[in-house]
Amino acid sequence: MTRRKRMLEDLNQDIRDHIETETQENVERGLSPEEAHCAAMRKFGNVTRVAEETRAVWSSIWIEQLLQDVSYGVRALRKNPGFAMVIVLTLALGIGANTAIFSVVRGVVLAPLPYPQPDRLVMVWENRPNVKTLSTSYPDFLDWQRNARSFGQMAALTSRSYDLTSPGTPQHLDGMEISSGFLATLGVKPAMGHDFTPAEDLPHGTPAVLISDRLWRDRFASSPQALGQSILLDGAEYTVLGVLPPGFRFLADADVYTPLAQGEPLLYGDRTIHAIVGIARLKPGVSIGEAAGEMSAVQENLDRLYPAADRNLGTNIVPLKQEIVGDVGGTLRLLLGAVGIVLLIACANVANLLLVRSAARTREFAIRTALGASRGRMVRQLLTESVLLAMTGGVLGLMVAKLGVSLMFAEFPQSLPRAESIGVNLPVLFFAFGISLVVGIAFGLVPALKSSHADVQASLKSGDRGTTRAHPRSQSALVIVQMALTLVLLAGAGLLLRTIGDLRKVDPGFNTRHVITFKVGLSPSLTKTASSIRIAYQQLLDRIRQVPGVQAADFTNIVPLSEEDNGGPFWVGSQQSTSMQEAPHALYFETGPDYLQTMEIPLLRGRFFTPADTPDSEPVVVINSVLARTYFRDQDPVGQTITVAHWHTARVIGVVGNVKHWGLGDPGTYNPNQIYISFYQLSDEWIPAFARALSVAVRTPLDVATIMPAVKNVVYGAGKDQPVYNVRTMQEIVSESMSTQRLPMVLLAVFAALALLLASVGIYGVISYSVTQRLREIAVRMALGAEKRQVFQMVIGQGLRMAVVGLVLGAAAALILTRLLTSFSHLLYGVGASDPVTFASISLMLTVVAVVACYIPARRAARVDPMVALRYE
C-alpha cells in the first residue's frame, strides 16, 4: 500500500470523529443535539472541500487535473464522433505526410554516415577545365598516396561486376575493386577474417576476396569455415579472406571486393585512363581547404613530371556526405517546406472546425464559468482536447507515414541515396510526437482563448441551444490563408509537371519505345581469348535475333540515359598536338553492327558498321552530328580520319544523329561528342575489359514478361552458367533519368492535391456553416422578394470573395517561392518560374474548386422555404 493510500484511508473517519467530539462538547455546554451538530459543522467548514484539499496534499494536482481533462475530453469527443473523426483524419494526413518526408530527410540528409568520425571522410576527384569531377588514374592516385600529408589514410576503389560460378548456381554480382587501405580509411573492420594486406594489393598478388555478409549467408550458410575457401569469379579462383559486417555499404551495394592492383592492367597501369575513385580520411585538425591546397601542389608536380598525361589536371576534394547526398538534399528540404504547408492547411481546417464547435459550446463554457471555473482552467481543458485530437491524429499519421514511405520506395526505387537508412526510427517517432504536440497547441489555442472570453450573462440569458454565431472573421481569414497556401503548392507542382511534359517532348535522338536492355554474363568457358569472346557474342546475338518477336538486337557498352560513362580523348587526323587532357573528349559507344537499327538512331551520312568490319579490316568509326559540326565544319567528315586515344587512327565512315545520353534536359555542355566503334574491331587486349560492360538491347513490340523467358531460354541454351540480369525497358530508363524532377513533381502533386482537398473542405465547411447561421436572414430576404437566384449568387459570392483574396495573396507568395525552384538548377526545364500558363491554369482550377465547394450550401440556401424557416426560428 502506498503511503498516500495509507494516510488517506481513515480520513473520512477522522473527520467524522472530529465533528462528533465537537458535537459532544457542545452538548455538554448545554446545546440541544441538533444545535450542537450544526454548530460543530459550521465550525469545521466544508467537509468535502477539506477532504479534497487533504487528498491534494498527497497528489501532484496537475496530473490529476490532466487525467480529469483527458477523460472529460474523451467523453466530449465521443459524443461527437463525426467531428472528432474529420479532425483526426485531417491531422493524420497532415502529420503523416510530414513524418514521411521527415523520415526521408533524416535518413538521407541528417543522419551521420555509418562510419566512425564520418565528417573527416572526403572523396578526392580530379578535374579539368569544364569538368568538375573526374575519376582519377591509378598511377596518379599512387603518387597522391605517396606525397600527400593531409590524410591519415587514402584509398582507391572502382565498381566492377563479377560472375560468380562457384559455389552454388551461377549469379551475377556487383562488386568493387578496392585498394588495401579501403576499410581502414572508412574505419571499418571485417566481421570475420581480415582485410587485404599490401601484399595482396599487387599486380600479381594472391587472388583474394572479401565478401558481404549477405553472400556469406547465401553461399556459405554463415559458416565460419568460409574463410580460406575459394570462390570462382569470372572463371578465376579467389580465396575468401574476410566477411564484412552486416549492412556494410559504400556508395553502392556490393557483394565481393577484390584487390584493385590485381585488376585489369590496361586500365590501372595507364596514367591517361581515369578509371578509379579516391577516398581519404583527413588527419585530425586538417581542414578541407588545407588538404585541397596541398593536393593542388601535389598535382602541379605531376603536371610537370607527366605533361602528356596530366597537363591541366587539377584536384577536387568533396566531403563524402555531400558527395553521397548530392542535389537530393536541396530537393528534400524543398519538399519538407511543401509538406509543412500541407500541415498548415490541415491545421487551419481543424482550427475552423474547433471555432464552430466552441461557438456551439458557448453555453457550456458559460455554465462552467458561472460555477467557478477559472479562465486558465478552461483554456487548459480545451487545449487538452485539441492535443488529444492531435495525438490521435499523430498515431494514425505514423501509419500514414509508413505507408507513404513504402509507396515512395515502390515508385522511386533508385532515386534516393542512402535509402537503407530511411525508416521510422526513434528520431522520427520523436518528430511525429513533437509535431503533434505543437500542432495540438497551435490550432487549439486560438479557439480556446476566444471561447474562454465568452460573456456569461449574455449566453446564459439567450437561452437557445447555445449556437451563437462563431467567429466569422477568424474563419474567413483561415480560409483565405488556406487558399493562398494551396495556390503556392499548386504552382510548384504545376511548374514541375510542365517541366516533365516538356522533357517528354524532347527528342532523345532514338526511339525509346519497344526497347528492352539487359546484361548477360558469358560463360567463362567461352571467354578464354579475345577471338572466342567475339564469336561468343556473335552467336549469342544471332540466337537472340531468332526469338520470335525480336525485330532487331545488338549490344552496346553504354546504354543511353543510364548514366553509364565511357569518355576519352580523340583528335582529328593522326597527329596528337596537345596533351591528353587538352585534347577534345568524346563519349565512346562500342557496339555491334545492328545497334543503330535496334535503337532507331537516324543515319545522316555514309554507313554504319557491317560484319565485314573486323580486326583485320581498316579501323572505322561513326561520329555523331555534334562532333561532325564542331570538328569538320563545312567538310564532309566521311572519309576523313580521327585518332582514338589507346586505339587507332580510324576512318570516319558515317555520321549519325546526336543521342541525349546525359538526360533529356541536358544542355549539351558535358561531353557532347559521340564516337561509335565496332566492338568486333577492338584490339584483342581490350576485348575482355569491354565485354564485361556490354548490355544487349532488343527491339520488340512484345512486353518484358512475354519476350524475356524466350530470350533467357536461348541464352541458357548456349551455356547454363550465363546469368541474365539488369532487365529494364528503355521507358523505365527514361523515367529514371527524369527522377530528379519526377520525385519532387509526384510528391508536390500529391501534396497539392491534399491541400486542394483540405482547402475545399475548409471553404465548404465555412460557407455551409454560415448558411445555417443566416437561414433566418435568408428567409427574411426571400419573404421580402429576393429571388432564389439572388440568394444563390449571394452565397457563391461570399465563397468566391474569400477564394479570390486567397488567390491574390497566394500568387504573390508563389511568385517569390517558385524562384526557389529555379535556384535548384536541375529542377526546371523549359518553363520560367513565373510561367503564366501554369499560374493561369492553377488559379482557374482553384476558383472552380472553390465554386464547386460553395455550390451545395448555396443550393441549400436558395431552396429555403421562408415560411418554414421563420416558423422554426
Added chain:
Amino acid sequence: MSTKEQKKRIELLQGTLDLLILRTLRLGPAHGHAVAKAIEFNSDEVLQVEQGSLYPALHRLIKRGWISVEGGTSENNRRAKFYRLTTKGRRQLAVETGKWEKLAGAIARILRPAAHEGKS
C-alpha cells in the same frame, strides 16, 4: 495580478497555521480535535481557525516529515490518531519561530514610528 496576490496571502496563512500546529504539538502528542481546541484556547480565542483546514495542514506536515502519526485512544476512550512532533519537526519549529520573530520584529519596527507620528 489579483490571483497572484491572493495566493501569497493564502501561503502566509498556511505557514502560520503550520507554525501553530508545531508549537501545540511541542507540548506532547495530541489528536486533531485537541490540536484545534488548543490553538483556540491558547490564543485566547483570537485565532479562530476553521477546524477543517487543520487536516490538510496536518497532512502537509506529515508529508514533510515534521510530525508523525500513530493510533491511540482519546480522553473519552475513542479510537483516535495522535500526531507527534518529530526531531525534524522540532528543528523546523525553531527555525520557523526564529523567522516569525524576525518578521514580527520587523513589522513592529515599521509600525512603531508610524504610531509615534500619529501621536505627535
